[in-house]
Amino acid sequence: MVSGAARALACAVLITAIGNGLYLAGAVLFLTRSVGLSGTDVGIGLTIAGVAGLGAGPVVGALADRFGAREIYLVTLTAEALATGSLVLVHSFAVFVVVAAAVGIAEQGSRAVRGALIARIGGDARARLRGYLRSVTNIGVAVGAAGAGLVIRSDTRTAYSALILVDAASFLLTALIIARIPGQRPLPRPERTVRPDRLDLPFLAVTAIFGVLSLQYAVLTVALPLWIVTHTAAPAWLVSPLLLTNTVLVVCLQVRAGRGVESIADGIAITRRAAVLLALGCLLVCVSGAGSPVFAVTVLTLAVIVHTLGEIGHAAGEFEMSFALAPEHAQGRYQGIFGMGTGAFIAAAPALLSLICIAWGPVGWILLGGILLSAGLGIGPTARWAQRRAAHLVDA
Structure with missing residues (x-):
């Protein structure tokens, strides 16, 4: 993780994350306040973009396996x-859908290829490298979001357009850095290997479990803010410091959490513990609505800390499993498949959690905790099944 290639990749990820932070904080306001789209139009367009991008990961990942x-x-x-720079040309909903779909496809393709690149650069420490890059990403997004505040304050089309173009430029700068990393020849397919690319049910099952666990990412960004303002006596401004707490913990602890995860068995253990913590976090949120403002703030703060520890463990287990259970010569394709599976659940999470946790109230939080706990407890037999399948692919 201290190699020159790893440092270059970390620098590239930081630049991309800063651009993404700008985009995430300002893009919706640009589309609504400058372009004139409605909030519903933006939501529909972004959903279409997410769906369009889901299938790009495996396809682009397979290209990475073949060409580098x-x-x-x-x-x-x-x-x-x-694609991102083209957003400044958007003047109607139809054009926005086309451009947003292009952004989604390019973004999902990049994620799959980046996973394959991490696998080659990181070697045996690839999961730890990915954990380090996750911390770097959180720092970059926070910096970008803070910078977007200046744009939002001015609230002009020129400022919003500049924000979009700076984000687009961040990808070009990232490309210049990535170009300095030595190219690596694609790994040949072992002669005796059974074709794994068509249907690897055990790997798909592991992907589905981590997809279910990925519902937790929408807890702090969607469900918790809505819960605070509709079901608790806590002040609405509490959302911001709670999100900041999550970010700081991830930055400080993600790398440390990944240091002890060096095998599939380690991945199983930390994923199980993460599921228990995520379920406990849901229960704490559930009871936060039954008390005074001081009680609510205290319990919600504890809930976010517990949830974040679960999130960190979930990520560490996910990184190890997604790499270790994939054939070395097909890391790009398998990272794309894994990303497509978890991406589908992440895309569905806002609507699903709004229904379960907000409309159904405390019962919904208990249900969500049970779902996350069940998924985590199911990872053991599923991962071992996938491990046996992976060994068979090589030994057959």
């Missing part, structure tokens, strides 16, 4: 720059 991860990553970064 670095080379294909340069292509996807350039595509991201062009």
Whole structure:
């Protein structure tokens, strides 16, 4: 993780994350206040973009396996720059849908290829490298979001357009850095390997479990803010410091959590513990609505800390499993499949959690905790099944 290639990749990820922080904080306001789209239009367009991008991961990942991860990553970064920059040309809902779909496809393709590149650069420490990059990403997004505040304050089309173009430029700058990483030849398919690319049910099952666990990412960004303002006596401004607490903990603890995860058995253990913590966090949120403002603030703060520890463990287990259970010569394709599976659940999470946790109240939080706990407890037999399948692919 201290190699020159790893440092270059970390620098590239930081730049991309800063651009993404700008985009996440200001893009919706640009589309509504400057372009004139309605909030519903933006929501529909972004949903379409997410769906369009889901299938890109496995396809682009397979190209990375065939032609080299670095080379294909340069292509996807350039595509991201062009697609993102095209947002400044949006003047109608139809054009927005087309451009947003292009952004979604390029973004999902980049994620899959980046996973394959991490696998090659990181070697045996690939999961730890990915954990480090997650901490770097959180720092970058926070910096970008803070910078977007200046744009939002001015609230002009020129400022919003500049924000979008700076984000687009961040991908080009990232590409320049990635170009300095030495290219690596694609790994050949072992002669005796059974084709794993068509249907690997055990790996898909592991992907589904981590997809279910990925519902937790919408807890702090969607469900908790809505819960605070509709079901508790806590002040609405509490949302911001709670999110900041989550970010700081992830930055400080993600790398440390990944240091002890060096095998599938380690991944199983930390994922189980993470599921228990996530379920406990849901129960704490559930009881936060039954007390005074002081009680609510105290319990919600504790809930976010517990939830974040679960989130960190979930990520550490996910990184190890997604790499260790994939054939070395097909890391790009498998990372794309894994990303497509978890991405589908993440896309569905806001609507699902709004129904379960907000409309159903405390019962919904208990149900969500049970779902997350069940998924975590199911990872053991499922991962071992996938491990046996992976061994069979090589030994057959």
